[in-house]
Amino acid sequence: KVHESPGTSLLRWEARNAKGECVFRARFSNRQKACFTQIKIRIEEARKEGARLDPDATVAYRAALLRPLDEVQAAVSSGRARVLWRLIAYLKPYRRRMIIGLLGATGYTISLLLPPYFTGRLIDEVLAPYARGDLGGEQGWSLARIFLGGVALAYLARESFAFLRQRTMSVLGEHVAYDLREGLFSHLQKLGMTFYSAKQTGTIITRVTSDTDRIWDFIAFGVVEASVAVLQLVGLSIALLSLDWRLALAVVLPTPLLLWSIVRHGRKMEPLFIGAWRRWSRMNEVLSDTVPGIRVVRAFVREKHEGVRFQTRNADALEQFNRIHARWTGFWPRLMLSVHALGVLAWWFGLPRVFGVDGFSAAPLTTGTFVAFLFYLGLYLQPIEAIGQVSRMLNRATTSAYRIFEILDTPLSVTDAVDATHPEVEGGIEFRDVRFSYDGIRPILQGLSFSIASGEFVGIVGPSGGGKSTLTNLIPRFYDVTSGSVRIDGVDVRGLDSGCLRGAIAMVQQDPFLFRTSILENIRYGRPEASLREVVEAARAANAHGFILKLPQGYDTVVGERGHTLSGGERQRISIARAVLANPRILILDEATSAVDTETEREIQEALDRVARGRTVLAIAHRLSTLQRADRLLYVEEGRVVEEGSHAVLLAREAGKYKKLHDIQVLASNRHFL
Numbered sequence: 001k002v003h004e005s006p007g008t009s010l011l012r013w014e015a016r017n018a019k020g021e022c023v024f025r026a027r028f029s030n031r032q033k034a035c036f037t038q039i040k041i042r043i044e045e046a047r048k049e050g051a052r053l054d055p056d057a058t059v060a061y062r063a064a065l066l067r068p069l070d071e072v073q074a075a076v077s078s079g080r081a082r083v084l085w086r087l088i089a090y091l092k093p094y095r096r097r098m099i100i101g102l103l104g105a106t107g108y109t110i111s112l113l114l115p116p117y118f119t120g121r122l123i124d125e126v127l128a129p130y131a132r133g134d135l136g137g138e139q140g141w142s143l144a145r146i147f148l149g150g151v152a153l154a155y156l157a158r159e160s161f162a163f164l165r166q167r168t169m170s171v172l173g174e175h176v177a178y179d180l181r182e183g184l185f186s187h188l189q190k191l192g193m194t195f196y197s198a199k200q201t202g203t204i205i206t207r208v209t210s211d212t213d214r215i216w217d218f219i220a221f222g223v224v225e226a227s228v229a230v231l232q233l234v235g236l237s238i239a240l241l242s243l244d245w246r247l248a249l250a251v252v253l254p255t256p257l258l259l260w261s262i263v264r265h266g267r268k269m270e271p272l273f274i275g276a277w278r279r280w281s282r283m284n285e286v287l288s289d290t291v292p293g294i295r296v297v298r299a300f301v302r303e304k305h306e307g308v309r310f311q312t313r314n315a316d317a318l319e320q321f322n323r324i325h326a327r328w329t330g331f332w333p334r335l336m337l338s339v340h341a342l343g344v345l346a347w348w349f350g351l352p353r354v355f356g357v358d359g360f361s362a363a364p365l366t367t368g369t370f371v372a373f374l375f376y377l378g379l380y381l382q383p384i385e386a387i388g389q390v391s392r393m394l395n396r397a398t399t400s401a402y403r404i405f406e407i408l409d410t411p412l413s414v415t416d417a418v419d420a421t422h423p424e425v426e427g428g429i430e431f432r433d434v435r436f437s438y439d440g441i442r443p444i445l446q447g448l449s450f451s452i453a454s455g456e457f458v459g460i461v462g463p464s465g466g467g468k469s470t471l472t473n474l475i476p477r478f479y480d481v482t483s484g485s486v487r488i489d490g491v492d493v494r495g496l497d498s499g500c501l502r503g504a505i506a507m508v509q510q511d512p513f514l515f516r517t518s519i520l521e522n523i524r525y526g527r528p529e530a531s532l533r534e535v536v537e538a539a540r541a542a543n544a545h546g547f548i549l550k551l552p553q554g555y556d557t558v559v560g561e562r563g564h565t566l567s568g569g570e571r572q573r574i575s576i577a578r579a580v581l582a583n584p585r586i587l588i589l590d591e592a593t594s595a596v597d598t599e600t601e602r603e604i605q606e607a608l609d610r611v612a613r614g615r616t617v618l619a620i621a622h623r624l625s626t627l628q629r630a631d632r633l634l635y636v637e638e639g640r641v642v643e644e645g646s647h648a649v650l651l652a653r654e655a656g657k658y659k660k661l662h663d664i665q666v667l668a669s670n671r672h673f674l
Helices: 030-046 057-076 080-132 137-190 193-198 201-243 245-252 255-290 294-299 303-355 367-408 468-474 498-503 519-523 532-541 545-549 568-582 598-612 647-651 657-673
Strands: 002-005 011-016 022-028 429-436 445-452 457-461 483-488 505-508 586-590 616-620 632-637 640-645
Touching: 080 137, 080 201, 080 367, 137 201, 137 367, 201 245, 201 255, 201 367, 245 303, 245 367, 255 303, 255 367, 294 303, 303 367, 429 468, 445 468, 445 483, 445 632, 445 640, 457 468, 468 586, 468 616, 498 505, 505 568, 519 532, 519 568, 532 545, 532 568, 532 598, 568 598, 586 598, 632 647, 632 657, 640 647, 640 657, 647 657
Parallel strands: 457 616, 457 632, 505 586, 586 616
Antiparallel strands: 002 011, 011 022, 429 445, 429 483, 632 640
């Protein structure tokens, strides 16, 4: 047996055999406790006949020890380039639109190069000869109209290509965002309950909405601007070199250094954006706690406390965003100063050649060529500025992509087997030596074993924290067991199709959840195709029809968020009607009458008695009076069944735990009556 004892900084284990001799000792930290608890479970299993440990304990231990760290680093484990390429892969289904968008960008770039070309020729071939008297006014105007017509057509073509590019890419961005939202929601529907236990609701919603919107912004505008900027740099570099290669080298050669500085700065900014994302998520956590719990906040007059919490998180986010702005505003002016310095260089080396200054006369430069060069130079500086802006947009997009891919990369904790079966469920339930822990540290179920025949009504009682609700979560396979097996009609639930399994089960919980829609839609949530007549019959069976008819719109009355416009008993009866309409083979009742008054409890109990006929029923209750009609009772404590039998049989055990609990409740009821 393994004995655990605390130490100053480490916990200590001693494993002793049947003779009391120490077999081995181990010391470990609190961080390693989860792994050692799993080891303890395996050791206890190994004592049983036929059980065996994993062959490579080192690999298993290392994987368990590093799992929390791997989960934390999952969001930022990939490089930015890899995340970006993965994001761009979402464009593959829309190749045609992408090609059209790139053609629009190419046409835009080409039409952008034409006005300076026509302007230079207009100066050299029309204005300069006219100024020298070599060209008459009529002839000059005729030539000028040709060049001006070319400029006008170039501008018309440029705006037409701009419309094509922007329209195509904005729609393409919407499709990509749509696919991301669909993929996220689909994956969220499949993730196990462990994921939702560890994540804040507000954080998940932000990733599906705000983060995908940032991706759209990047695809619709960032990708376009980047592609156009690259095309412009290439095209304008060729144009500048063709006009005057000497002057062009002074502008083109420093450009790679400027682009490198933009990339380097973007990499430095990435950790700041990730930090901002984390602080933003922490701020959303306060909102996701406070808004659903506003009644509790006001009941305990904690508005000021929650305000301080939000203000602190908001201030942290503000501080981080200010760091981003400080870093960006410190870099951007220096970048633009360097960009404009290229223009000054062009003037510095170009004007002496236009004026024919000594030392520059060997390479004269006409006025028209110089003006065209300056036009091209003005256009050349714009894509450098655009790339700088896209770099910032890219940081925001990759940060959002990290958050999105973190969810998409989260493995499914509960998956169907390849050969999963789809049997007709009869309702037999069996737990075979089931062990389970939510966190890998505190065992909830420890060797739980029992069986329920099809059509049997079994009540589950016991102290809080004993594992009653946990075992009901294992039947529909919301979680997988740590060891042992849960079987339906003799088949391990891990070998059944999860949809088929859950379709045969209905649950009525202590705090029923209703959607913000009509009562009609809430009742037929599990069977959307059900007719109104079937809904009314289910409501009658649940003793809900009477109060529903008294509502302003009857069955069409829209309940508030989570059904808070209804009383607890009314919500519970609608939940029962929903379960009745689903016509399950297995009905699980988890404290279905614990939060209602005596009269409402009587009405709900009558409804449950009608619903239970012909079905396998597993009912959890602290009020033992509600389980007296059960065929059998199981007393669960510390994850094990410690007593089993009918109500009468268990009461006959003078020293039994069930009898003690029953006597306490009877005594409390008598005192309340007096």
